[in-house]
Amino acid sequence: MIYRDATPADLPAIDTLFxxxxxxxxxxxYAPENLAAFFAGFxxxxxxxxxxxxxxxxxxAEDEQGLAGFAKTSALTLPATVTSRPHELRQLYLDERAKGSGAAQALLDWAVEEGxxxxxxxxxxxxYIDNHRAKRFYEKNGFEDRGPYIFLVGEHEDEDRLMRRAL
Incomplete structure (x- = not known):
């Protein structure tokens, strides 16, 4: 697996993988119309x-087949109550073939260092509250549940959990 900063040329592959x-x-x-409305924003x-x-x-993250995963960080956009200097991991997605490869850990480590x-x-x-695999992964990496967050997919309200890790 090769890790590198994305370029504008990577955006179509990032969109597809997402x-x-x-x-x-x-x-x-989700109902098809809610999923379509969600993706219309991308x-x-x-x-x-x-x-x-x-x-x-x-x-x-790239392998011999192309894009295997990506992570995105930024200043905090989540409605979290903070008392210090926050940063946010906004997205971390993997292609199915990359799950279990160590790519998620490498991308999360990058996000920590970026912060x-x-x-x-x-x-x-x-x-997402029922994404147990992801929640276990984040908890294993020191993230703690800090409460509910409503994530909209079209008009469908999902319950997500806000999670925080001290750096």
């Missing part, structure tokens, strides 16, 4: 606008 991974993991939870222009934000960073490099002393994320 859609495939999200649908494989969560697609069964246009090439929206990805490019995010990529251009100075505080937002993308890191990708530290930006002067943060805590890292926040949200995770």
């Amino acid at each position: 859609r495939v991974s999200f649908t494989a993991t969560f697609g069964h939870l 246009t090439p222009e929206a990805w490019a606008e995010e990529f251009a934000q100075p505080d937002l960073r993308f890191r990708i 530290r490099a930006r002067g943060a002393d805590e890292l926040w994320l949200s995770v």
